Amino acid sequence: MKNLLGGSVFTGMMLVALTACGGDDAEKQDVVKVWTYPVHGEYEGELKESIEEFEKENPSIKVEYEILSWAEGLQKFDIALNSGSPPDLYFGRPLGKYKETGLLVPLDDKLSIDLNDYDDIALDHMTLEGSMYGLPLYQYLHVWGGNKALLEEYGVDYEKIQSEGWTWDEFYELASIGEQENDQGDPQYGFVFQGVDEELLDHLARNNGIPYRMTEKGVQWDDEKILEAMEFIVKLRDDGIMPAETAAIDAAKRQEMYYNYQALFYGRAIPYADAMVQLRNQEIQDGVTEGEELDFVLLPIPHQEGQEEVAQGGAEGYLLFKQNNADDAHVENSVKVLEHLAGEDAIGKTSSALALPIIHKGAADNYELPLSPENTVAAERLASSVLPPNSISSELAAKDDMFKTQVVVPTFQGLISGELSPEEALDKFKSEAESANYQP
Template identity: 45%
Template sequence: MKKSLMLCMIVVLVLMTACGNSDKGASSAKSPDAKDTITVWTYPVHGTYEDELKGLVSAFETEHPNITVKTEILSWAEGPQKFDVALNAGSPPDLYFHAVDGSYVNTGLALDLDPYMTDDIKNDYLPGTLELAQIGGKQYGLPLYQFQWAWGGNKRILEEAGIDWKSIQQNGWTWSEFTEAAAKLTKKLPDGSTQYGLVTDGTSLDFIEMLTRNNGMPDVLNEKGEFQWGDDRIKQTLGFIKSLLDKGYMPKETAAIAPKKRSDMFYAGQAAIISKAIPYYDVMIQNRNKDIDAGKVTGEKIDFVLLPVPHSDNAPAKTTMGAEGYVAFKQKNDQGEQHAKNTFMLMEYLSNAKAGNASNELVLPFVRKSQADMYAGKELGTPETIAASKKMAENIQIPVTLSLDTAAAAKMKQFKEQVVTPNIQALYSGEETPEAIAEDFKSKAGQMLGQ
């Protein structure tokens, strides 16, 4: 009798445990209608993007009442570091606004989007645009627009110096031709200050990267993963920058110039040309001119000219371009397949036809047919800037990171942070010569890149 009672109790306990585990398994697999929260980290993509994003999120939540979207607008200065910390900790946001990066994929947390990509979505993207958010043939992001780096000029100053900016927009220019123009654009102003031919900031690598791409080097590594910044081409590029500093065509204090100071100098007429510039400067300066007319801002009104980056006399012109949009991530504590599906659904919504307003505001090429159709005839940029942007796009340099394996992409990023950045600062400040920097690149490449 006692044995029978004991047996019954064991059976009951086993059944209770099985039921409990079954309930636990059922609760961990979310149904499509279960409550879910998706986090989005993004940036002030353009002047009114925060309001635009609120509208898109509100409409999405109305269509999907079971999903709550939490957004955070990061600053361009501090946001990347905040994201890197979160990613390294295994807790990135579900969606992050950025170009696809091999180092993200290397963590194993970037979400492979291929299982969710329908033919309707694929066919809506214009040829060649989806590939700008792929690594190793796999889709890790949905582009919102094609970014484009350029230089920008003050039309008044260019024309006063006799610079044929229309020809430059159409035909490009070499380093020799730019140097000749810079000599004409550099002079003392009536107030005793200097008008420089060119101004850039001393805090980023955009300037050196644009110039190396215009000297036959797509990046520190090429698409095969081979080290590029170790021969005469890098010495020529560094020497070109040094010559602009030595001749006074760029400010001697370039190493200390922050992005805002660079813009202030351009607005004040203290620099004829600014690097880097993007087509969106056209819209920004149009709005600034309106504020000047309205008495909200003081200063000279500027007519903006979009200019291609000059190329080496011995290399073809290349335009730094790629795609920026949303990249999806899972977390170390994975929230399951339904959460991944919900994340992709929101991602696609934030990249839809209406979201094409970002391309329109930024005067950048659309990535989706539906976006181009929705904003046809509503272009915000001047015809000259739109035409110049399209012309430069003919010389697109596809980002090398899209061709590299994830380990090589991560090593290249580390090399730039630890080797290139301090050396470029040393070049600007006159502490190191182009030859010494080139040798340091070669030495450190051996140690860090194994080449």
């Protein structure tokens, strides 16, 4: 979802109604500022239409929106927030560091809509310490995927995996089949995952009995379970199931290898990969794109034997922020805009476009997902097993985010590149976990 459009800006002109003689009964519209992202390919057009509809129904409110780039938007927002001048509405998920500023506004007593229409898991992911700070636009899922033609060629029962899940050992056995040379003479791997971030370790840790990196007791990535996850990753690399150069593989390269039949399984994917693959197939048929057609198979993340399978997911939507000089009337107007931008129609269009579970009852009756039947079943099963949000305090959540950025990412880079052994990486986690910076 972070690769479709660059940043662009639409700023609605503030309308000032003046009398013909320049009288002093002039009226000014209340301007609500929205910062968002290119959520999907048609999102900006849909957003513009939605705003125009809202402004017709609420002529005293003007909505200014800005589309941030995925690459630079988060930093821009952090700067604005830390300077005390965030937009009224921001697209994202509530984080402890946002709450710590005192500018993130709880919605518990401000909403006029029926929250019973929204999915409970999605709503949970818009809360911190028992208070709701935003409305979800969609519930995202991070999944693994497979090349259907190769899976069928090797006799892999992927529908059984979709319905029942699989263990690390089962995944390893199947992925070993894919390690060979493809028809073009290029190396083919059993599994390809981007190595420029820590996501692979996070996926496997969650599926080895460590659902959260941080709890009220402190950092949890300091025992044998995280060591087992790191040892498994190194085994995949050393046995040739994953490319030796995984540390340098980003999302674009991973996708390219999948399209080129160099990966039996790959991650991270999202359900929308199904629609993306079908679009690419059509472009190949039309002569617009070169390559071989393929079909995407949506798969769960494998779990360690004896551990519970955990789906990777959460929710994102619009959060409410308050500038230091905003009055109650302005906050009320901002809430109206928020309810509109994360309402039934917006959820239906966005979820359908992204092939994500539709989290609003009304929208679910009017929109369908562009997924194959088997992938639909798999996505619905995984959506029901997404963990609730971490219940730690906002202060600890901020420390968890800092631990991830300052410790986990560079340590994992050292591990996947071969500079650190699993034992050395564990020692790094342990020593940093004992630092006062990350203690409860």
